[in-house]
Amino acid sequence: MSQLEALGLTIAIEAIVALALLLGARWVPRAELGRTTAMVAAASLLSHPLAWQANTVWLRALPFAERAAVIELAVAVVETVVLAFGLRLGWWRAAVVAFAANAASFALGLWLARWW
Numbered sequence: 001m002s003q004l005e006a007l008g009l010t011i012a013i014e015a016i017v018a019l020a021l022l023l024g025a026r027w028v029p030r031a032e033l034g035r036t037t038a039m040v041a042a043a044s045l046l047s048h049p050l051a052w053q054a055n056t057v058w059l060r061a062l063p064f065a066e067r068a069a070v071i072e073l074a075v076a077v078v079e080t081v082v083l084a085f086g087l088r089l090g091w092w093r094a095a096v097v098a099f100a101a102n103a104a105s106f107a108l109g110l111w112l113a114r115w116w
Contacts, residue, residue: 001116003052006109011044013108014101018083021097027089036087043082043098047075068106076102 001009018040022028028036051071059067076098084094 001113003049006052007044007048009109009112010048010105011041013105014044015040017101017104018097021100022087022089025093027093027097028087039083039086040101042086043079046082047078050078051075072102072106 015037019033019037022036022040023030023033051074054071054074055067059070062070076095079098079102080091080095083089083097084091087094089097
């Protein structure tokens with residue numbers, strides 16, 4: 001899978017999960033759907049290139065499980081900051097959204113990687 005394909009898949013999965021949480025919990029108004037979607041995508045656009053570089057270059061020597069744990073934690077923290085400030089969610093809500101969205105995209109990504 002190319003980096004661009006992985007980025008597209010990440011944004012698609014994380015947007016669905018994040019929007020479901022944000023709108024379902026009424027943490028953002030439906031009237032702000034466009035801005036919310038843009039902010040969720042922006043979080044992935046910021047973190048994904050760093051995660052890709054970490055996986056393919058910086059942390060390549062680590063075994064997969066440790067490498068994945070470090071990268072996913074770092075990505076979720078970066079995305080928490082983006083969502084907390086960009087959507088004015090507060091740290092707790094932003095962290096819930098970021099960690100849930102990243103867990104979903106990581107899990108589905110692993111599953112798809114077996115078939116890709």
